[in-house]
Amino acid sequence: MCLKPGQDPLPNVDYFKPDVKCCSYFPKLPNYLVGGLLSDNNPAMDEGRKRIREKIHKRIGITPQAVDVPKKYSVLIKLGGIKSFGKNSTLICPYFVNEGALCSIWKFRDSMCSTYFCKSVAGKQGLKFWDVFHSYLNQVQDILCWYALDSLNCDVRSIWDYVNSRQNDDLTPDDLDEIPPEEATYRDLWRDWFGREEEFYRECFHVVEALTKDEFERHAGIINKIFLKRLQDARDNVVTPKIPPVLKKNPDLKAFETPDGKVTIKTNVAFYSIQKNLFDVIGLFDGVKTTAEIQKMVHEKYGADLNEDYIHPMFFNQIIIPA
Numbered sequence: 001m002c003l004k005p006g007q008d009p010l011p012n013v014d015y016f017k018p019d020v021k022c023c024s025y026f027p028k029l030p031n032y033l034v035g036g037l038l039s040d041n042n043p044a045m046d047e048g049r050k051r052i053r054e055k056i057h058k059r060i061g062i063t064p065q066a067v068d069v070p071k072k073y074s075v076l077i078k079l080g081g082i083k084s085f086g087k088n089s090t091l092i093c094p095y096f097v098n099e100g101a102l103c104s105i106w107k108f109r110d111s112m113c114s115t116y117f118c119k120s121v122a123g124k125q126g127l128k129f130w131d132v133f134h135s136y137l138n139q140v141q142d143i144l145c146w147y148a149l150d151s152l153n154c155d156v157r158s159i160w161d162y163v164n165s166r167q168n169d170d171l172t173p174d175d176l177d178e179i180p181p182e183e184a185t186y187r188d189l190w191r192d193w194f195g196r197e198e199e200f201y202r203e204c205f206h207v208v209e210a211l212t213k214d215e216f217e218r219h220a221g222i223i224n225k226i227f228l229k230r231l232q233d234a235r236d237n238v239v240t241p242k243i244p245p246v247l248k249k250n251p252d253l254k255a256f257e258t259p260d261g262k263v264t265i266k267t268n269v270a271f272y273s274i275q276k277n278l279f280d281v282i283g284l285f286d287g288v289k290t291t292a293e294i295q296k297m298v299h300e301k302y303g304a305d306l307n308e309d310y311i312h313p314m315f316f317n318q319i320i321i322p323a
């Protein structure tokens with residue numbers, strides 16, 4: 001999604017900025033993931049730990065449930081975040097490391113960061129699969145963080161009420177000035193764990209880490225089963241797609257030869273840079289010949305195997321479409 005150095009921009013392509021990538025996002029990190037990060041001793045995540053500790057110290061968005069998104073950020077992202085996604089530095093993730101454009105909490109990133117792809121070889125179906133996977137993981141994340149709170153005998157009801165009271169777009173002067181909650185409110189939220197927030201998050205991680213698959217399924221119940229079924233269906237659509245035997249090159253496909261000898265092709269699903277030979281092969285899909293006949297031709301002419309690793313992505317990305 002980023003323009004490479006020396007590459008000419010394609011018309012009508014909205015490139016991401018290389019120093020933003022897909023990280024103009026602020027993850028809500030559930031308690032056990034924060035604990036996992038704090039318990040981990042991989043030096044590669046020292047920076048992430050430092051940043052989380054600074055956040056905990058500032059007490060903004062810090063609850064027993066999660067290290068949450070500050071309200072000012074949530075409102076800004078709703079107003080302009082989608083349009084400017086990948087392009088604005090104002091909404092860059094607090095865990096993004098400029099040098100090398102890396103993530104400082106990679107192993108403990110949230111459900112969104114773990115499942116987000118700006119493109120998929122399986123086109124719309126692929127993006128749909130990742131979207132369903134995101135909803136599923138989000139659900140799992142939610143179950144696990146409330147499970148940890150319950151296991152540690154927290155006052156789940158008051159934490160729930162506090163978290164929900166923050167789920168709106170009403171920005172108070174304190175939200176705008178990024179001032180933490182009143183000391184009494186914050187103490188009330190943390191109760192016995194006040195002042196020991198890091199220790200608490202680590203405990204959450206240990207509680208979740210000890211949970212077995214069977215125990216998890218018991219806690220997650222019917223909702224988990226429904227989500228898994230949806231996920232299975234979304235996966236089947238990608239792995240075993242129904243592709244008709246006769247296909248044609250998408251007449252709306254745009255192609256641009258680039259100085260590196262490749263061809264950039266663009267459909268309304270995505271754009272890709274491909275070898276010139278493959279582009280010539282796409283032209284063989286004329287809506288008359290079957291895919292099997294074209295595969296035979298390609299094998300005879302190029303000695304190449306035009307197998308489903310090529311056909312499926314081309315079909316998913318509407319480079320070749322039903323005749």
Ligand code: SF4
Pocket residue numbers: 022023024025026027093094095096097102103104105106109110113
């Ligand atoms: S947590 Fe990591 S992957 Fe996710 S937005 Fe931030 S820097 Fe990017």
